[in-house]
Amino acid sequence: MTSKLPVYIKIHDQIKKEIEDGIWKVGDRLPSERELSETFGVSRMTLRQAIQTLAEEGILERKIGSGTYVARQKVKETMTGTTSFSDIVRSQGSQPSSQTIAYFITSPSSSEMEKLELTKDKKILKMERIRYADDVPICFEVASIPYDMVKGFTKDEITTSLYQTLENNGHRMIGKSSQSISALSASETIAHYLDLKKGDAVLRLRQVSYLQDKTPFEYVRSQYAGERFEFYLEK
Amino acid sequence: MTSKLPVYIKIHDQIKKEIEDGIWKVGDRLPSERELSETFGVSRMTLRQAIQTLAEEGILERKIGSGTYVARQKVKETMTGTTSFSDIVRSQGSQPSSQTIAYFITSPSSSEMEKLELTKDKKILKMERIRYADDVPICFEVASIPYDMVKGFTKDEITTSLYQTLENNGHRMIGKSSQSISALSASETIAHYLDLKKGDAVLRLRQVSYLQDKTPFEYVRSQYAGERFEFYLEK
DNA sequence: CAGTGGTCTAGACCACAAA
DNA sequence: TTGTGGTCTAGACCACTGA
Numbered sequence: 001m002t003s004k005l006p007v008y009i010k011i012h013d014q015i016k017k018e019i020e021d022g023i024w025k026v027g028d029r030l031p032s033e034r035e036l037s038e039t040f041g042v043s044r045m046t047l048r049q050a051i052q053t054l055a056e057e058g059i060l061e062r063k064i065g066s067g068t069y070v071a072r073q074k075v076k077e078t079m080t081g082t083t084s085f086s087d088i089v090r091s092q093g094s095q096p097s098s099q100t101i102a103y104f105i106t107s108p109s110s111s112e113m114e115k116l117e118l119t120k121d122k123k124i125l126k127m128e129r130i131r132y133a134d135d136v137p138i139c140f141e142v143a144s145i146p147y148d149m150v151k152g153f154t155k156d157e158i159t160t161s162l163y164q165t166l167e168n169n170g171h172r173m174i175g176k177s178s179q180s181i182s183a184l185s186a187s188e189t190i191a192h193y194l195d196l197k198k199g200d201a202v203l204r205l206r207q208v209s210y211l212q213d214k215t216p217f218e219y220v221r222s223q224y225a226g227e228r229f230e231f232y233l234e235k
Numbered sequence: 236m237t238s239k240l241p242v243y244i245k246i247h248d249q250i251k252k253e254i255e256d257g258i259w260k261v262g263d264r265l266p267s268e269r270e271l272s273e274t275f276g277v278s279r280m281t282l283r284q285a286i287q288t289l290a291e292e293g294i295l296e297r298k299i300g301s302g303t304y305v306a307r308q309k310v311k312e313t314m315t316g317t318t319s320f321s322d323i324v325r326s327q328g329s330q331p332s333s334q335t336i337a338y339f340i341t342s343p344s345s346s347e348m349e350k351l352e353l354t355k356d357k358k359i360l361k362m363e364r365i366r367y368a369d370d371v372p373i374c375f376e377v378a379s380i381p382y383d384m385v386k387g388f389t390k391d392e393i394t395t396s397l398y399q400t401l402e403n404n405g406h407r408m409i410g411k412s413s414q415s416i417s418a419l420s421a422s423e424t425i426a427h428y429l430d431l432k433k434g435d436a437v438l439r440l441r442q443v444s445y446l447q448d449k450t451p452f453e454y455v456r457s458q459y460a461g462e463r464f465e466f467y468l469e470k
Numbered sequence: 471c472a473g474t475g476g477t478c479t480a481g482a483c484c485a486c487a488a489a
Numbered sequence: 490t491t492g493t494g495g496t497c498t499a500g501a502c503c504a505c506t507g508a
């Protein structure tokens with residue numbers, strides 16, 4: 001239930017929703033903190049905490065001596081970035097889908113412990129899946145997530161859009177990610193998954209994603225069918 | 236004067252300094268918020284603001300029910316997104332070099348006309364070269380540049396660092412670039428250049444670079460030995 | 471000038487971690 | 490159970506903005 005959430009989170013969610021619903025438009029000035037605190041029936045400090053989180057997310061903008069305004073919405077790109085498979089596929093006019101090969105909780109390997117900054121007593125959620133564009137296999141990926149990070153979420157919430165779930169339901173702020181890209185020849189297993197011949201060129205992407213406080217929350221290793229996929233980047 | 240700074244900023248600075256001075260070491264638990272607020276002679280809310288900013292900077296780590304700890308420092312500043320081959324190689328502790336295979340002026344192909352936004356009466360400067368790290372071949376690349384853009388520069392100015400020459404000598408401001416990355420199998424020619432076997436996995440990078448006024452000034456197609464090179468990105 | 475966000479106080483109760 | 494950080498209150502004064 002949402003009723004156990006802190007008040008300032010609930011206020012945060014409501015104001016955010018009101019902006020999304022168009023009640024407040026870009027550039028609008030919100031009522032003053034004193035007015036809002038009265039409206040919501042909380043102290044000004046609590047109301048300020050809600051405004052604070054919204055400001056950190058870039059949704060609101062505070063101006064000393066003037067007021068609090070709805071900020072112009074910036075690139076939603078930051079949320080998904082260069083590696084959201086679904087968005088890339090959709091932007092090319094195809095339909096993304098995926099098949100989950102494995103989904104289980106286990107202990108972290110040494111590289112997972114290092115990348116996710118975990119101790120060996122922690123558990124991770126591990127997922128393996130094949131991703132498709134219009135039913136053509138494009139990518140095989142293995143994702144590892146600290147189990148503590150997704151405890152309480154449904155499998156669907158985790159597999160469909162982890163980023164969105166963490167931000168909207170988990171109130172975690174997504175930060176940067178570091179990635180490395182290289183090429184290699186397909187193993188027999190990968191060739192089978194991606195409908196390739198063994199030895200065909202494959203693009204390997206390793207990605208560690210972090211929250212805004214620098215806590216790593218996802219380590220993904222992907223192999224893309226080289227001839228069927230391109231990464232596009234802008235700098 | 237520091238005296239006009241908010242109290243919580245001054246407390247922030249002092250705690251940060253004490254950590255830098257080694258009074259608190261990584262993993263140490265700080266006194267509780269209640270103790271610290273008494274020590275500094277402020278309310279707990281004010282003290283919490285100081286702790287808050289330090290936590291956001293990753294200097295401190297809070298643990299509910301346990302205490303506040305000095306976080307392990309994770310610096311590793313963002314390696315800027317520049318896909319400068321020389322910089323990447325140097326950052327990995329190797330020595331970059333290159334061998335020019337071809338360097339000539341010609342008419343643009345249709346894809347070059349499109350990417351560089353040229354008409355067919357314009358000329359381009361075309362360069363082919365192999366790039367090395369510590370004398371190991373890493374990459375074969377073909378670069379196309381509108382000839383008007385580099386008229387008057389020496390061959391050395393163009394091949395050594397085109398970006399620097401354009402900015403310093405040409406007074407052109409470099410802007411964004413768009414890139415695509417995919418994987419393919421090495422052709423016989425590429426295999427020869429990069430000391431690979433035909434069919435080995437190769438990373439292909441296509442890059443169009445623009446000035447700040449959106450004028451394209453370089454179109455580069457590179458093929459990297461897949462097993463010898465990785466791209467690192469930060470988003 | 472009046473109104474705004476920024477800072478600060480001195481309390482309080484809660485959920486959680488560790489002993 | 491004790492102590493911790495997390496949340497929350499009902500005030501207060503400040504520096505700044507804009508009319």
